[in-house]
Amino acid sequence: MRKIPITIVTGFLGVGKTTLVHQMLKNANGKRIALLVNEFGEVGVDGDIIKSGCGDEECNLIELSNGCICCTVQEEFLPSMLQLIEHKEEIDHIVIETSGLAMPKPLVRAVNWPDLKPHITIDSVITVVDAVGVATGEFCDRQRVQKQRLADDSLDHETPIEELFLDQLSCADLVLVSKRDLVKDEEYQEINSFVQEKIRANTKILPVINGAVSNELLLGIEASAEDDLDDRHSIHEHHHTHGHDHEHDDEINTELLEFPSTSDIKLLIEELKTLVQEQEIYRIKGFVNIPNKPMRMILQGVGDRFDYYFDRPWQDGEQRKTHLVVIGRNVNLIPQKTN
Structure with missing residues (x-):
């Protein structure tokens, strides 16, 4: 019986997963790709961006909103996969874009469930790493962590976010270093060395610019990751296996910024940069309504780096407004000005 291959795209918030998935769909070349998007928070942005990029073609897309596919995989992932399996003759490949706060190994393990194993296999786990975030220490606020280590050797040397990053790397069959063009050659070599120390021996590393990677390199890896679980170390699973007290990071939350x-x-971005400096914010992403412009604008921010562009016209009956999702730790937004 033919098994549908699955590619899991993982990586922290803002590393470029959605851009990569958009390119995968755009360059499908007739391959029928079904997409499952798992976002953190109740309001989906990535799914909307991907759907707008499908143009006149119908997107075979399922959106989940629990954000952290982890110990609760069965609640949403299983029924969603069963839904796709019902149409397996119409699907050549499944791509799962995880939330930046999700660990990939529980998904890989779930493929061995009796209801799923006869029908699907993990073609590969692709982990995306933000070159700029690693190079500058922006990711995980490594400078702050290092200061804590120097001040007190008894402290845990790895924050929960760092553990998540390591779990994503150790599970990878392929690592893509995004935003390669934004770092110098010597910085990239340092990033490459850093990542190489964290991944399995047979995992490849590729630099990426604007999510542009051929599907020939991304699809058809045939890793069968579900049969190779023991080689994919998970700090999270180690905690559970050894009975350590373990709580999920409930301090990470989403807030909405909305105005007409x-x-x-540019003024909005300056205000957002101030917000990022004042609070521990990982990601800002959403849509912007520019008066007298027929096109909807997408705005994305990681740290103090922001990007914005028009993606499509506002649709008839669609409410025009600026709508931004802010993800961080204990985020508490003060009402913002209407720009």
Whole structure:
């Protein structure tokens, strides 16, 4: 019986997973790809961006909103996969874009469930790493962590976010270093060495610019990861296996910024940068309504780096407004000005 291959795309918030998945769909070349998007928070942004990029073609897309596919995989992942399996003759490949806060190994393990194993196999786990975030220490606020280590050797040397990062790397069959063009050659070599120390011996590393990687390199890896679980170390699973007290990071939350319109995008970005400096914010992403412009604008931010572009016209009957999702630790947004 033919098994549908699955590619799991993982990586922390803002590393470029959605851009990569968008390119995978755009360059499908007739391959029928079904997409499952798992976002953190109740309001989906990535799924909307991907659907808008499908143009006139129908997107075979399922959206989940629990954000952390972890110990609760069965609640949403299993029924979603069973739904796709019902149409397996219409699907050549399944791509799962996880939330930046999700660990990939529980998904790989879930493929061995009796209801799923006869029908699907993990073609590969692809972990995306943000070159700029690693190079500058922005990721996981490594400078702050290092200061804590120097001050007190008794402290845990790895924050929960760092553990998540290591779990994503140790499970990978392929690591893509995104935003390669934004770092110098010597910085990239340092990143490459850092990542090489964390991954399994047979895992490849590829630099990426603007999510542009051929599907010939991304699909058809045939790793059968579900048969190779023991070689994919998980700090999270280690805690559970050894009976250690373990709580999920409930301090990470989402907040919404909404106002009718934004007349000055540069002023809005300056306000958002101030917000990032004042609070521990990992990701800002959403849509912007520019008055007298027929096109919807997408805005994305990681740290103090922001990018924005028009993606499509506002649709008839669609409410025009600026709508941004902010993800961070104990985020508490003060009402913002309408720009």
